Amino acid sequence: GSGNASKLKFAGIDGVANTVDDVVVPKGYNWEPVIRWGDPLFHDSAEFDPENQTPESQAGQFGYNCDYLDIIEIQGSNGKRGVLFSNHEYTNENIMFPPDMDISQVRKTAMAAHGLSVVEVERKGKGQPWKYVRGAKLNRRFLMDTEYELTGPAAGSDLLKTKADASGRVVLGTQNNCAGGTTPWGTILSGEENFNQYFKVSAPTDEQRRYGLTNTNPSRGWHVEEPRFDTDTPDGKNEDNRFGWIVEVDPFDPTSTPRKHTALGRFKHEGANVTIAKSGHAVSYSGDDERFDYLYKFVSKDTYREGDKKHNMSLLTEGDLYVASFSGNSPANQIDGSGVLPSDGAFDGVGHWIQLTRNNESLVPDMEVDQVLVYTRLAADKMGATKMDRPEDVEINPVNGKIYVACTNNINRTAAQADEPNPRANNRHGHIVEMTETGDQTSTQFAWKLLLVAGDPEMDESVYFNGYPADQVQPLSCPDNLAFDSAGNLWISTDGQPGTIQRNDALYRVTMEGPEMGKVEQFMAVPIDAETCGPVIHDEDGLVFVAVQHPGEDGSWDKQRSLFPDYLPAGTPSGKGGLPRPAVIQMFKGKNGFVGR
Numbered sequence: 001g002s003g004n005a006s007k008l009k010f011a012g013i014d015g016v017a018n019t020v021d022d023v024v025v026p027k028g029y030n031w032e033p034v035i036r037w038g039d040p041l042f043h044d045s046a047e048f049d050p051e052n053q054t055p056e057s058q059a060g061q062f063g064y065n066c067d068y069l070d071i072i073e074i075q076g077s078n079g080k081r082g083v084l085f086s087n088h089e090y091t092n093e094n095i096m097f098p099p100d101m102d103i104s105q106v107r108k109t110a111m112a113a114h115g116l117s118v119v120e121v122e123r124k125g126k127g128q129p130w131k132y133v134r135g136a137k138l139n140r141r142f143l144m145d146t147e148y149e150l151t152g153p154a155a156g157s158d159l160l161k162t163k164a165d166a167s168g169r170v171v172l173g174t175q176n177n178c179a180g181g182t183t184p185w186g187t188i189l190s191g192e193e194n195f196n197q198y199f200k201v202s203a204p205t206d207e208q209r210r211y212g213l214t215n216t217n218p219s220r221g222w223h224v225e226e227p228r229f230d231t232d233t234p235d236g237k238n239e240d241n242r243f244g245w246i247v248e249v250d251p252f253d254p255t256s257t258p259r260k261h262t263a264l265g266r267f268k269h270e271g272a273n274v275t276i277a278k279s280g281h282a283v284s285y286s287g288d289d290e291r292f293d294y295l296y297k298f299v300s301k302d303t304y305r306e307g308d309k310k311h312n313m314s315l316l317t318e319g320d321l322y323v324a325s326f327s328g329n330s331p332a333n334q335i336d337g338s339g340v341l342p343s344d345g346a347f348d349g350v351g352h353w354i355q356l357t358r359n360n361e362s363l364v365p366d367m368e369v370d371q372v373l374v375y376t377r378l379a380a381d382k383m384g385a386t387k388m389d390r391p392e393d394v395e396i397n398p399v400n401g402k403i404y405v406a407c408t409n410n411i412n413r414t415a416a417q418a419d420e421p422n423p424r425a426n427n428r429h430g431h432i433v434e435m436t437e438t439g440d441q442t443s444t445q446f447a448w449k450l451l452l453v454a455g456d457p458e459m460d461e462s463v464y465f466n467g468y469p470a471d472q473v474q475p476l477s478c479p480d481n482l483a484f485d486s487a488g489n490l491w492i493s494t495d496g497q498p499g500t501i502q503r504n505d506a507l508y509r510v511t512m513e514g515p516e517m518g519k520v521e522q523f524m525a526v527p528i529d530a531e532t533c534g535p536v537i538h539d540e541d542g543l544v545f546v547a548v549q550h551p552g553e554d555g556s557w558d559k560q561r562s563l564f565p566d567y568l569p570a571g572t573p574s575g576k577g578g579l580p581r582p583a584v585i586q587m588f589k590g591k592n593g594f595v596g597r
């Protein structure tokens, strides 16, 4: 393997067929779980008992479908102690619970399997794999009854007041957390994404429709257990407006109140990542993961103070919100929906950031600031932002400050709708946009190009890898999460390849500089039906981590498709195995740990 100056040496693996129920890693590498769904976090937590999970037992255990992930070394521990954060996007009731379990127990237990987890990890020293520590003092579960404080210009707005919360400032719980980001001041951001699926609404308003709330009966049935999720009841009025935010958590203070930042806008946040611009302002980038939705950034009013965490934790409460407008520089008739390069040799151009708010005031005609922040999609519609192909993770390259946006796919885009930043009709495989802000990241102007147009070059002539010969790379489809290693190489994890290139979802490294720029090598593949989430690349430590989300999700209790990560025998009674457990895993060279098979 190459990878510009990367400290992680590996021989890339081939794609793995979408029928394989295994974690595949490079030759000489090993893997093991750090923590799995159901692992007890506290001394008094119940042991995982898949046939008899209850809301109470689940509340003391690691949740389901881990997505965002970070592992931060605790200062002064000589590399021996760390804190792991993960969120729990959703649940797969069909494979989690015995079919004869009481329906109310299923709903409430699934509810307790959502949310966030903080857990301490320990190890013998640098370069060694981690183990989670049951009962450690930072361990914490964030559940649907955990209080979150709303901050920013929309906090206290009538749009956010409910029968149970006349202040419009305190929300119980977080829903459908997808990706996230770790701030320069050591807190964690997590994005509330497809919150619409938890709410019952019989006559959706235009605003609710724009957020995907439709007249259907939510299958998880939370509205039956808690009327606040039924917007047709007095308890449910406005409750949906209290989800769809960026959440900030301090993993080092287990008594802290997590917050939802209204200044960053409300949409289906994939996640958010923050950089400190040269000017000292904190700049957060966030994608709205929906077909034809937008890319946003927030610029803090105040500036970063090194070492002043209390001050820095106020940065996301006040500032300016922008949405992106992209223009191509190739004639429109060259962008015909086939996705093959235009005659100027690149999908590229310039763009600008359309400002939606300034100093807590709306810049959008006929909308007050709380309307702009609660109904951000409608504000961006009005201002003519560029409709993207499902913008997911947005990451800042720590080496060169450029911004990378994973547009995962958009099968609804027609040839007539193809434009230079979203050049493919029926975009099944997605692409990655590279943005270079003019000046620092507070700028309102940028240049952009497509870094890669994903897919299998054998099946699709439009595949493009930054100029690298497409027949010499590993096929890649549906980029979702992004990460950088210490040398500035881009790592891409995918969600959706089993359905597009018939390969298990995977993790790739892309060389970003030098003669091999654009080279794509596959590091690992996750088991059947799973999505590769969270990638954390600690190349200087020889460790790579991913969150394995929804393994075997197309199975049933009686017919499981995955037995990851323990590979205990299937069958009834399922005992302590016999079913998949979404888990955070670590990969490393050599035989330091066990192989979970």
Ligand code: FEO
Pocket: 089, 178, 179, 193, 270, 289, 392, 480
């Ligand atoms: Fe939950 Fe946008 O992936």
Ligand code: CA
Pocket: 328, 329, 330, 342, 344, 345, 346, 347, 348, 349, 420
């Ligand atoms: Ca061009």
Ligand code: CA
Pocket: 178, 179, 270, 392, 480, 481, 495
């Ligand atoms: Ca995602």
Ligand code: CA
Pocket: 480, 495, 531
């Ligand atoms: Ca995804």
